[in-house]
Amino acid sequence: MIVLLKIFALQLSLLFAADHASVPNQYLVKFKSQFTNLTIQNVKDTLGATEAEKLPSIERWYRITTSNNLSGLKLNSNIEFIEPNYYQYANKTPTDAKYSSQWGMRNTGQKDSDGNKGTAGVDIEIESVWDLTVGSPNVIVAVIDTGIDFKHPDLADNQFINEKEASGKKGIDDDGNGYVDDVSGYNFYSNKPNATDDHGHGSHCAGVIGARGNNDFGIAGVNWNVKMMPLKFLSASGSGDTEGAIKSITYAVNNGAKVLSNSWGGGGESRALKEAIEYALSKDVLFVAAAGNNTENTDQDPHFPSSYDVENIISVAALSNSGNLADFSNYGVKTVDLAAPGVNIMSTILGGTFEEWSGTSMATPFVAGVAALMLSVNPNLSALALKAKILATVRPMNSLQGKVLTGGFLNANGAVRASFY
Template sequence: MFVYRLVQAGLLIPMLAFIVNCSGSGDTTAEEKFQSPSSTCGSFAIKNKFIVHWKNGDMTFESAVDREKFVNEFMTENNEEIAWAEHDYKLKQFNPVTSPIASSEVTEFDWGQQKIQVEDVWARGIDGSGVLVAVIDSGVDIDHPQLANQIYRNPREFENGIDDDGNGLIDDISGYDFERDRPQVTDGTGHGTHVSGIVGASHSNGNIKGIAYGAKILPLDFMNSEGEGSLSDAVSALNYAADQGARVINASWGGAPCSESLGAAINGLNQKGILVVVASGNNGQNLDVRPEFPAAYTYSNQITVGASSPNDFTADFSNYSGALVDIVAPGVSIYSTYTFPSERYLDGTSMAAPFVSGAAALLFSHRPSATVQQVKEALLFSVDSGPFPVATRGRLNIKKAIEYIETVVQ
């Protein structure tokens, strides 16, 4: 099924362009243009869904009964225009984990907010106003008392059964559910609601203190009630976020050991000035040894985030890497909004990433003309150093990041 719409031209990473050039002679067969999954990727492939990269730079999503039919019929018919194709792949939310030792360090429910010194930023009136943060996840409980007023509203779309803004989606007023292909966003697992509260819960109507409580949240659902989704729906959500004007995208998911299509989509967002914040994953592994994506990508508009504890140790479940993980942020016993009950503690790198997404929103809000590179630098160059096995060796400090960006952007 055609899901959202084409990825715009120019998104392909150089490696893909190389493949395009190589296939330009016209003598490459459809079979040769199909990139079969490696042995580690095979179990993640969705057997009847495919991602097509066209020579003009577009990316589309197609269905067929199986690989053989797809190659012999669709790809052969369109062979002249196709650069290459691959299976669609499964992605998953990073399921919450528990870390009893790290949790025992917790004394206050908002320890994370205190640790990154965000109260000092709020006291200066910096709250994320004017910034749109897309939460691409399991959905969001958009009626939650602390989130209802934080949700983005598409000004070009109305509840009337018509695609008013002509983007291919009917009544996409407050986000979209790409998994079920409908405008009503719900949250089947609670994961996206927890992430959203960390990014930007209102400071009224409850206990949660969202980092960027003046920002708007764009809820984009691409997961089923098991917390699983497809790469094609994730890419559709990424591109939708860009079209709506998001400056920050939170991606607390991954787990795929493969696929270049997701990388092409994230890299393409760099040209649109969008920062993508990615959780490092909860396997307690070195990503250098066992790379997973998107965490292990190194695009200049991406920040990969591990989880830290109240006493500034790396959480035992957090994936790490001195090259591929950039920073750590609070990710142990994080209290946030939830579906049922309406508030709860969760542990995971999924909780650490939205601290950074919220912090990025504060920076963009304070300096709207800042580039993605300047915001990324501000976040990474102002960390509090600690025993963290990540590239900066540091934990997020938004107070210092705000001071940093003031020296770089007037």
């Protein structure tokens, strides 16, 4: 438990380093273990504080007021730990200009771009998560798709960079991973390092996972901070082959991704592709897959890769803003695990712009993004633990009963709060 809390504390200090407003002149101080029974006067005298109060239940912690500054207080040899008394914010709402269009994040009953009125509260309940974590640059999510346009200003900050290649020599495989100059993912469609997006689909998915949040621009991703690794195996027209998919999966697994977001499918059943997903399982990597857009029961007519019977696959159906299964979405109580927002989803596309798109493709990165948030608070969670917690914390909906395994849709708040242990 101590280890987890320490990790969490570290995350907070990393994540909020840029915007950590605190109560003026106030600090939270922990005295070293030999100081178990200090009086308030002892505390004030030791720290030059004008005021002090013992914090309840946690040992040797005091909140103090002093005009001494933090770096001066840190020199005091009686102190084990000291931090500013940070302001905390309930239900953090980001400043992004298009946030009010993101019904999947906060559904107030607003209309989507087709004029469909939402049902207030049908969202992934993310705002209370952002109070705990907005993600971590230590978590790598692979987007296996048409590439990602990192020239997009809302995506640029969250690009995965392979530092050894970035600081290495052109034409040399500096990190010895078998790929030359793979600075940021790989393009298995053209067999070259540049995995930028020439379609838009991969960038749209990436925006859901990790568009920079709270930057006054565009949208907020599920993660405001994360590293997204683009694996491009789909062309400018959105098609690719099984070989490219397999190479993308194995590259992502071998190069640090813990979550793979797969908004594609529809090919025939492939033993090789299934074994690539089993390889991901063997390396403890989660495989999130779109259930497909054919309005079919995939228990009867399987859709691949989402219908492969491999434990690390989460298969995702699409939910509308009124809380119904999308009319195009596949379903199946054996082969589809849960639903997530997937109709008229506002996200990043080519040219630095934004559009609302629909599909189980759009639902999938919500789940992949929440898995990344879970890893930001507990990097030790296994792929199967991530899956179990995501499935156990869905919000049940009548409209999803008999349609998906859990009978519910993604609940980020439940999933992340279940991730600390």
